[in-house]
Amino acid sequence: MAAPLHGLMAEFADHEALSRAVEATRAAGYGRLDVYAPFPMRDLARSLGFHPRILPWIALLAGAFGAALQYGSQYWMNAVDYPLNVGGRPLHAWPAFLPATIIVAILWAGGATLIGTLLILRLPRLHHPVFAAEGFERASQDRFFLVVRADDPLFDAAATARFLAALAPRRVQEVSA
């Protein structure tokens, strides 16, 4: 084996074949798998242990922070730092402060959702070893891919390739790192 490997990639033609292959691979004890599909497969993602429950919490916390910041700054600017008497109306006019508070909370929550997702997924990352694999551009159209990564403790280039070939994929190929 000359070049260091990223892993071994098996290609499938439909999502059911992929699901079966993922199940068999996990049953064989492999843990470091990457699965690629042209559309979201919720059940398979769930069985692989991807529960992105953290995202709504990020949104909620960021929203709460944005709301506090907006309300606090309105209060401080208009009631403390620059109090302006407009026809005797109260300086701390909370009903007038609310629309912007709610809206800015949503702004923070939305921004945090996008930035949080990108940070967790480590995007943007324009290059990745799998892009060099032959035929991988069909992952964006109609093909399904299973990659057993080389850093898996059970990984052995020859044995894993034999195992993957037994799952009846369209082909198995090495992906160099």
Add this chain to the structure above:
Amino acid sequence: MSGEAGTAPAARRIADAPLSPRFGPLWRLSLGLSGLLILTLAVTLGASWLRGVGVWGVNIPFVWGFDLINYAWWIGVANGASLFAAILVLRRHDLRTAVNRFAEGAALMAVLCAAMFPIIHLGRPWLFYWTFPYPATFQVWPQFRSTLTWDFWAISTHAVITSLLWYVGLIPDLATLRDRARSLRAARVYGILALGWRFSLRQWAYHQVAYRTAAILVLPLILVMQSTVAFEFASTLVPGWHDTRLPLQFVASGLTQGLATVLLVAAILRRSLELGFVIDEEDMDLLGKLVLASGLVAGYLFLDEILAAFLAEPVRREAMLNRWTGPYAGYAAAAALLAVLVPQLLWKRSLRTGLLVPVLAGIGVNAGVWCDRFSLLIGGLQKDYLPSMWRSYTPTLVETGLLAGTIGLFAALLLLFARFLPVVSMFEARHDEHMEQA
């Protein structure tokens, strides 16, 4: 490729549109026409900036005139369309495959058109950033008890969240375009926009939650947004405006308007881009029914306004009667006619699924809601408490040009969107197809 194309033809045909080197004379003609309107926008904007707002027909008491009519109108389109898109995402409704993407796109473009008006109506638009709380040299902070600062936050947030929903949904499809692009330059542009999306299930899992979170955020935003616009009127002492039911009327007629715009765009897209296989008759049927139903709700609210005014104090009743019988009564009547009666054409299924009636209903409802905003903003101000101030308002050519110009801008942005990006979600279409095959 042709032998294997059978596995995902729908998504493939959707992607063919943005990737094709030519787009036909009709598209270029439409873009040219909207380009002319954008030119009108540039000229009228220039006139308003260089000569000042004196080129408009506004004067006390009509200080807002066309600006706020157009603002409220565009916000209605944006809100209705993105509320609809967000609900479809959250309900995982089948209709979302067909209409979500361009509904989100239309919403974003309408926000951009809406955002111009509050800025130019400032009179000195280049100082618009004074509404932002930054440490100014005068050591003066913005006045947050003024509704003007609500506008600043509302519009900027609306633009950010609407583009977020649109862009997050678009990322996987941009990656498909990257992989299918015929030129290196196109592949690079789509590739950078796709952020290196790899279609891994982990990415999909986070993507789906992020998309739904963005959709959830749209819901309160839309209600607050349209209510904020309405509160800007309701918080004044003008008899025709000082009313807590105003936000309800704005939200409801805005939804009708947004749905009608989605119907209009859907009818045009499925004909011009031959997208009948994803935006099918069932989708048009459902959309038509929604426009019809929301048109009836708008009609109910028009009636409610009249009845509620008869129960209110005399000055409120006078204001309503003046709106319906005074010098601007034509607009009130046109609003009811166009926004409520034109959608009644949609009762028949064969008409809903055609081209002519959806287009007519789409234009009719939008024109009707515009007349309603005119009637409310101008007709509602015409007789204030002081008889010495009873005047009339006539818009000038410049104001009409601004309205026409933003319509051109909206059309041009939609045309460019249809040219360079997939107007229907490809990954949803792909998903539907694979599930059907299974």
